[in-house]
Amino acid sequence: MLQSKLKLEELSGKEITGYRMARMMPVDEKEIEKAGYTYNTSINPTYLPGRYNNFNISRTHFIKDKVLQIPASVSPIVRFPLFWLSFHNLPLSIYKTLASWTYKKDKYLNIYFHPWEFTDLNDFERFGFPGYVRKNTGVKMIERMEILISWMKRKHYPFGTFQEFIKTLES
Numbered sequence: 001m002l003q004s005k006l007k008l009e010e011l012s013g014k015e016i017t018g019y020r021m022a023r024m025m026p027v028d029e030k031e032i033e034k035a036g037y038t039y040n041t042s043i044n045p046t047y048l049p050g051r052y053n054n055f056n057i058s059r060t061h062f063i064k065d066k067v068l069q070i071p072a073s074v075s076p077i078v079r080f081p082l083f084w085l086s087f088h089n090l091p092l093s094i095y096k097t098l099a100s101w102t103y104k105k106d107k108y109l110n111i112y113f114h115p116w117e118f119t120d121l122n123d124f125e126r127f128g129f130p131g132y133v134r135k136n137t138g139v140k141m142i143e144r145m146e147i148l149i150s151w152m153k154r155k156h157y158p159f160g161t162f163q164e165f166i167k168t169l170e171s
Helices: 001-014 029-034 084-089 092-106 119-125 138-155 162-170
Strands: 062-064 067-069
Touching: 029 067, 029 162, 084 138, 092 138
Parallel strands: none
Antiparallel strands: 062 067
């Protein structure tokens, strides 16, 4: 873990302070802290059959083993995930309603997307991506993202880095 942090810092010329495990798999917080990370965003506090059963984990930020945990945003009460798959598959009005509900309750959103989602995955059917992964990728993804960001700006939702978010927690 430390070696990857050092290599990323060498390549980027920046201090790397946060960690997110691929596929949001569980990580050892003691190792995260030993490597010098101050926050971890590898938690999806929802239930997805066969993947996650994290109803026992806080929906909002908390400290564990001296590392700030910033879970991916899920809706209050039912913990519906506001992750990339729901963005692709829900009608945008429903996604925005869930995002608004979550933001009002939590005072922040932690949603993430992948660069490959902006490629039309329908052009790569031969790789066997299921329809629910290919839906609304490429140009449709760009259009949906533009709508979402414009809507968030009109609602005065703040945008920023995790370092900026952490400073708001400290003040």
